[in-house]
Amino acid sequence: MKTAEEKLKDFDAYIESEEKIEPKDWMPDEYRKTMIRQLSQHAHSEVIGMQPEGNWVLRAPSLRAKKILLAKIQDEGGHGLYLYSAAETLGISRDEMIEQLHSVKAKYSSIFNYPALTWADIGAIGWLVDGAAIVNQISLQRTSYGPYSRAMVRICKEESFHQRQGYEIMTTMMNGTAEQKEMAQDAMNRWWWPSLMMFGPPDNESAHTKQSMQWKIKRESNDVLRQRFIDKTVDQAHFIGITVPDKNMKFNESTQHWEISPIDWEEFKQVISGNGPCNHKRLSHHIKVHKQGKWVREAALAFSKNQQKNKATLFTN
Numbered sequence: 001m002k003t004a005e006e007k008l009k010d011f012d013a014y015i016e017s018e019e020k021i022e023p024k025d026w027m028p029d030e031y032r033k034t035m036i037r038q039l040s041q042h043a044h045s046e047v048i049g050m051q052p053e054g055n056w057v058l059r060a061p062s063l064r065a066k067k068i069l070l071a072k073i074q075d076e077g078g079h080g081l082y083l084y085s086a087a088e089t090l091g092i093s094r095d096e097m098i099e100q101l102h103s104v105k106a107k108y109s110s111i112f113n114y115p116a117l118t119w120a121d122i123g124a125i126g127w128l129v130d131g132a133a134i135v136n137q138i139s140l141q142r143t144s145y146g147p148y149s150r151a152m153v154r155i156c157k158e159e160s161f162h163q164r165q166g167y168e169i170m171t172t173m174m175n176g177t178a179e180q181k182e183m184a185q186d187a188m189n190r191w192w193w194p195s196l197m198m199f200g201p202p203d204n205e206s207a208h209t210k211q212s213m214q215w216k217i218k219r220e221s222n223d224v225l226r227q228r229f230i231d232k233t234v235d236q237a238h239f240i241g242i243t244v245p246d247k248n249m250k251f252n253e254s255t256q257h258w259e260i261s262p263i264d265w266e267e268f269k270q271v272i273s274g275n276g277p278c279n280h281k282r283l284s285h286h287i288k289v290h291k292q293g294k295w296v297r298e299a300a301l302a303f304s305k306n307q308q309k310n311k312a313t314l315f316t317n
């Protein structure tokens, strides 16, 4: 029988050899805890993220735009479901995760505490928010937990369509009337900084990065991913003639990176402590709808129990 120390040594060696950890494998409690925290936060973000966009389904400017937006929102719900299922393989139930969300013990992404005020915000969410999400998630395809890594592969395929639909909206508006250009710029001004905050605090203040990178849960640090997103997105902004709201931003020829002004981390802290513009609205809506959906969950459960009973009778007869 191996000691805890020996098990940990084997686990570390296994991670080092780029093998995936699977649900029934032994893992340190802290690894399990971190994985549950990140997976459940990620799942909650996908589901809460449906709210700002859902607000625009009935006001989409054309049938084409409405169909695309509906498909995107539905995808986000699906991502939430894969991620809740992946988290459940670690021994936590969906009900527990939802309870932690409702009692503010679990977080969801800071970005979804901002309002979607105009149609251009739908463009900005797709371009910037999905754009940031995809940079993070491409890296997470190589995460060490098997079910998370596999969910990420599928999610990334869909996110790339989401990013393109947002960029298409922004491109169309930037080629439109003066008012449309103004709306697109206004959305850019409001979503740029919050989308940079999505990557989390700077590396030197990030509580979990060091251990998560040792365990290959995170493959790259918050700052590295944030910089990758900045470099990609600034070029895309220039291409459609939209201004990045950062007067001091400059291109560093020697590093080949765009350097930005300092991020307002106080705003980030406020938002993740429940004081963002929409925290209360997002959570209370989720709680209300979850209560309203109780009968659906019960009916689905009763149906599936009935199916199982019928199957059992079929095999015993």
Ligand code: FAQ
Binding pocket: 037, 038, 041, 042, 043, 045, 046, 047, 048, 049, 050, 053, 076, 107, 108, 109, 110, 111, 125, 129, 130, 133, 136, 197, 198, 199, 200, 201, 205, 206, 207, 208, 209, 212, 218, 222, 272
């Ligand atoms: N918001 O030590 P770190 C999407 C917290 S999906 C809120 O750096 P970590 C799709 C962090 O939890 C977007 N809290 O933490 C879509 C920790 O607090 P805790 C979601 C944040 O975990 C698009 C503390 O700060 N994506 O957008 C945030 O190592 C459009 C210290 O931070 C994911 O969740 C934040 N932004 O790194 C849907 C990706 N950042 O838990 C609909 C998976 C940090 O100790 C429409 N997650 N915190 O109380 C990750 O990659 C990581 O968890 C990070 C944070 C990078 C987010």
